[in-house]
Amino acid sequence: MRHKISTDKANKPEHAQSLHDRIMGDIQSHIVSGRWAPGFRIPFETDLAAQYGCSRMTANKVLTQLSRAGLLERKRKLGTFVKAPQAQSAVLEIHDIEREIKALGLDYEFQLFVRDVHDATDTDMSRLSLETPGQVLELSCIHLASERPFCLEERLINLKAVPEAQNMDFSTEPPGGWLLKQVPWIEAEHTISSVPADCDESRHLEIDEGAPCLVVERRTRNDERNVTWARLIYPGQQHKLVAKFTPPIS
């Protein structure tokens, strides 16, 4: 805060990262971890500047970048707010199947087959990329579009990461949407392949056994914690995944 000429800025030529990066990282961490939920009003530029002992410009650069990146939304006179999660992130978004179906003008319904809490098996641990044992919630359900099968879902939820899930019965609310609300910002890895429907799958999806299905497997991480694993099976020829791809700009 002092005026200077020949001064104190770079007194730490050590491995310290820049102030910019520190502020940026702190804010991201607050958002990604959920401590600052969507809609939360984060500190004003001036407050951040005071808090970190930097000029307003430095805080402003961070907030500007984060708002261009879509994490924040800024409104004059009101402040800066955590933005809603990756809505339609234009990439290979986390499908909100309910919204997807409704966007097609169809009725949405879903049915839960399996809901079971148990200690993670080896398979569960590998699917969730867990290193230490723990309890998981296993779910199996089907999504229906106007009473026709749309997508079969198998899911594992790491109860260590999302303990609240244990109290949900998911008989009326599908797990995908609920999880998005609980854990807004995430990192995901999708694996897409094409397989023939097995006996169970063909029955549930009302297609022939052996018919091509699109399988999306997804691992989800939040703040370095594995949250959930899902396997979504779509009747192959009825469903297409669309992914857009633009140079990273603003």
Added chain:
Amino acid sequence: MRHKISTDKANKPEHAQSLHDRIMGDIQSHIVSGRWAPGFRIPFETDLAAQYGCSRMTANKVLTQLSRAGLLERKRKLGTFVKAPQAQSAVLEIHDIEREIKALGLDYEFQLFVRDVHDATDTDMSRLSLETPGQVLELSCIHLASERPFCLEERLINLKAVPEAQNMDFSTEPPGGWLLKQVPWIEAEHTISSVPADCDESRHLEIDEGAPCLVVERRTRNDERNVTWARLIYPGQQHKLVAKFTPPIS
């Protein structure tokens, strides 16, 4: 460049966009259009500042953001360079099939079946999203990994967008890699589905007719021009698409 207090900066309260955005847009446009090819050394901060009549800070902010976005690479003392295209853009990248196969430790080879220049048919125009007629180059080839079929490719190239393609015979170089070099920065739309192999496909891919295949259809645009359409057919159970997904940060 004048010193001021009570001054000329905001003399254009008009709808003019900010200087920052203008510089940013200009640079992006140079890169996306290919006028500044990968590796090109763009003007120094100080030169840009002089050219646009702004302070070095303003130019710096633009270059910093573009380098965080991955479009530019900056090296002290050397300058700022246009970065190589979206290498492994971690999303659903433009697959460079040759590199993909070599990364698996397999030999890469490819065979061209069809090479034909003709006026765009209705199908061609719809695949390329063309509005006006024109000539297209149609290709059909197969990619082999250690002499085993890996992926079947059908492709259309809009000769109005890439006239140089007419002189290429693509008997030794696959079109995908060549196009990436010609048209580095692009916008793409992928559609992924799962279909049963038809007669031709099963023969070329050496799988059973009706076996599930992963089909990736891609439309590619550059600078608002439709460049190419491709349909890649993978034997479904042998191939998986992986897409990562991180919150947009730096």
Added chain:
DNA sequence: AAGTGGTCTAGACCACGGG
């Protein structure tokens, strides 16, 4: 009217790397 973000400046100092 007051408070917030939006933009810009003219400098300053440092770190790094090629010559």
Added chain:
DNA sequence: CCGTGGTCTAGACCACTTT
């Protein structure tokens, strides 16, 4: 060494929106 990027500042003025 010296030129480049990397970071930061203390202020300035504007535009917008709520009160």
